[in-house]
Amino acid sequence: MSLKGLRFTLEVDGLMETSAAVVGFSLYQCHSTPFVLEVDIASALPDLTATDFLEKNAVLTIWQGTVAQRYVSGIVNEVMLGENNHWQMRYHLTIVPPLWRCGLRQNFRIFQQQNIQAISSTLLNENGVTEWTPVFYESHPAREFCVQYGESDLAFLTRLWAEEGIFFFDWHAPEGPEQKLVLCDDVAGVSSLGEMPFNPNTGTEVSTVCISSFRYRARTGPSSVETQDYTFKTPGWPGYYSRAGENLNGQLTQYEIFDYPGRFKDEAHGQAFARYQIEGWRHDTETATCASNSPKLCPGKRFTLTGHPSDTLNREWQVVSSVLTGDQPQALHGSQGEGTTLYNHFEAIPADRT
Structure with a gap:
């Protein structure tokens, strides 16, 4: 056709x-x-x-x-x-796309007290990716400590975006060749x-x-996520969050994903990461x-x-x-x-x- x-x-x-x-x-x-x-x-x-x-x-x-x-x-x-x-x-x-170039650089790097948009801006601009825009509906608070450990810039960015419930695609103008990378949550x-x-x-x-x-x-998938982490600043903090899946279509609810360490140090990230994970596990x-x-x-x-x-x-x-x-x-x-x-x-x- x-x-x-x-x-x-x-x-x-x-x-x-x-x-x-x-x-x-x-x-x-x-x-x-x-x-x-x-x-x-x-x-x-x-x-x-x-x-x-x-x-x-x-x-x-x-x-x-x-x-x-x-x-x-x-x-x-x-x-x-x-x-x-x-x-x-x-x-x-x-x-x-220009984003592909990020896969050619590998680094060991620390980002402190920066949110996902600031980290993304630094690495994308360094790799010459200038046509991009964030379309965020969630808050995405700053991370206390974030490490790029021997990863390519692309692997590091895609890992962070996935943790924050962010997916990306290329936006194409309705008329003309204008095109840009969109980060969306x-x-x-x-x-x-x-x-x-x-x-x-x-x-x-x-x-x-x-x-x-x-x-x-339609297929059966994980039904819930439980995630936990620890911070030495408040040893008594439970750091435990869970999220049940939606649209189960009659499947059993015993398929639990437990994730430790959860890569978060506060309640805002813990609650959000649990939701992002179950959405990711059940997206297909x-x-x-x-x-x-x-x-x-x-x-x-x-x-x-x-x-x-x-x-x-x-x-x-x-x-x-x-x-x-x-x-x-x-x-x-x-x-x-x-x-x-x-x-x-x-x-x-x-x-x-x-």
Whole structure:
């Protein structure tokens, strides 16, 4: 299934847009993971080198006719030479967001009396990640003592964000290639695409976006979290907090997670960490595996399913991972005229979960 009038283009800093034609791409996105965009291009220039690509800004654009449906911006971190058919050289590019660079630095470091936003700001700015914004609905108090111990900056940040109930995704402007990293701790910070109709009877090419497959799954998971810690400043402090899971769907309540040490030194962090943990343990107890022709269904988006025969599924969902695949074989010299196709396979969870 695909949209009429589809085409894909790629711009790389320093190269003319006409020097590279997109043969195909795969975009892998998931909450709290830097995206990976794999792009195959064909070029009449056979002698492009690594210097022409590595660390260069690149923008993939998905068009329907003359209207851009989506932009994906990043930096090229890998290039591989492919085959040459005597007319064109094939190049395979891997494109990642600026956040990926944080994985190349490793450090031992102490942060004292700083909250998660201050720590994030320091490390992101040091790694050149300037386009980011926090969307916080919780207080996230300052930490008395926080240690980065032999971790990469990316591993350290993702660990802290997970402890604080924060997930991240890339926000894309509705029009234009503007893109930024969003740190979010509540589904209220996830934008809505509105209603998305369920239509399993689509042909190979349609003019409107829809969801062609929606497979719901429920599973048993941990039912509660208990966490405890100790501080030498107040030895008698119990430092014990618990949180029961919600939306159990009839499962037993005996599946307890006990976490010690809980990595907190005060009541505010203890209560919050227990809640964040049970939400994390149960985030995938209700999921939907879906397929669509819309390139806009990706992490950081919500939608309302309509028209499904099971009325309980006609509600709001949020996308947590997606694989967007596009093929444009006519970009190759001598192709047999196969059409451009776009497939989006994604996973969603109920929109009230994080």
